[in-house]
Ligand SMILES: *[C@@H]1O[C@H](CO)[C@@H](O)[C@H](O)[C@H]1NC(C)=O
Ligand SMILES: *[C@@H]1O[C@H](CO)[C@@H](O)[C@H](O)[C@H]1NC(C)=O
Ligand SMILES: *[C@@H]1O[C@H](CO)[C@@H](O)[C@H](O)[C@H]1NC(C)=O
């Protein structure tokens with residue numbers, strides 16, 4: 001599992017200048033119909049400017065492909081996705097070698113032992129996971145930014161389409177539709193992927209949002225031919241997700257891994273125009289794992305033994321909430337199904353879980369670097385359930401000037417944003433073009449500046465921490 005909501009406070013403290021407003025939410029599915037309707041309030045102008053700047057920044061980082069990794073998977077095919085189990089370290093004491101081993105020998109011959117929470121830095125030799133996460137954000141934000149333009153084609157859509165082609169479709173660089181080597185275990189008893197690695201591709205929900213925005217919006221860069229190719233790829237991958245042993249195991253995981261598995265599968269089914277199939281997937285989640293994930297008081301059950309010994313409860317609450325909310329949005333999109341009032345066996349809802357999570361500050365478990373991870377879920381709950389008395393808005397305001405965040409755009413109605421948009425509309429560089437105002441130059445930069453000051457997320461999205 002991967003989370004990139006890391007505060008920049010660390011890099012600021014270290015005096016690093018590599019600070020960026022760009023952040024990567026744990027997951028989300030942004031309703032393409034809402035985006036394409038384009039009926040955004042003026043209070044969202046700052047959020048729109050942020051989305052444009054994130055789109056442009058990510059455009060400069062890609063394209064990404066599975067071919068760029070320095071090491072091939074055990075079958076020799078770099079087209080296969082690969083990541084290494086992040087907390088496992090070699091113990092070569094039993095090998096009996098008389099000289100130092102080459103890295104390739106270590107990976108195969110030494111046994112690997114777990115040091116939970118301690119990231120083995122050689123995992124950086126292979127960054128398929130970080131690259132896919134960057135891709136998923138690049139596709140989402142460039143598709144949304146394209147929709148602001150009100151044109152059949154734009155530099156944003158060209159970027160999104162070329163990045164999708166590079167990762168999924170071009171014969172020279174495409175990813176094979178499987179995760180056989182995801183979070184792979186090394187050593188003599190390893191060399192295969194583990195079910196936890198399925199999580200690596202949770203960003204398919206963002207990619208599905210982006211592709212459907214392009215497709216339904218009549219974008220001319222996203223041709224019928226590309227759409228057909230992407231559907232063919234997705235169908236193959238759906239089959240893998242529904243038949244491969246490790247994928248089925250992930251689908252049965254009772255913690256966030258299970259929740260995210262359904263994000264990915266439902267999003268893919270929506271993408272291939274199988275809405276009944278997608279609903280089937282979300283229904284399965286809401287009538288199985290979900291029922292046991294939230295206790296009466298809103299605390300989330302994290303029942304795997306491995307997680308019981310862990311010390312990041314704030315992160316895991318926020319992380320699973322993002323996945324639950326994504327499943328709820330996918331169900332709403334696929335079949336107009338409202339699961340927001342769906343109760344667990346103990347009578348709790350997604351809102352109960354969020355309300356509980358808000359009562360325990362990240363500092364209680366020394367997780368202040370994860371503080372902002374909960375914010376998109378707070379906005380989502382406020383927008384869906386309502387926010388009488390502005391309880392959620394006030395909570396967000398305590399942490400940050402949230403109306404400049406990208407998520408503010410698609411979590412409406414939510415109080416706030418007027419002051420920021422007033423500042424933006426006052427800037428001379430803001431022009432009203434097409435269906436939405438367009439922020440460029442000074443306006444865009446000022447929005448970015450606001451984001452920096454409060455979000456302050458490290459630029460190194462791709463260098464985020466891997467966890468199981
Ligand atoms: C948004 O701002 C513009 C320019 O100030 C104004 O003309 C327009 O009526 C506003 N729209 C809404 C929905 O308030
Ligand atoms: C065996 O290889 C390991 C890994 O390179 C190394 O740490 C160790 O020193 C080697 N043993 C000897 C006796 O050289
Ligand atoms: C729903 O899932 C069940 C069990 O996996 C399957 O048998 C059925 O065909 C699915 N229905 C649809 C519409 O996909």
Ligand SMILES: *[C@@H]1O[C@H](CO)[C@@H](O)[C@H](O)[C@H]1NC(C)=O
Nearest residue numbers: 338339340341342384385386
């Ligand atoms: C939950 O149910 C109540 C009572 O039926 C309803 O008023 C409310 O709108 C529902 N909330 C959501 C988010 O669907």
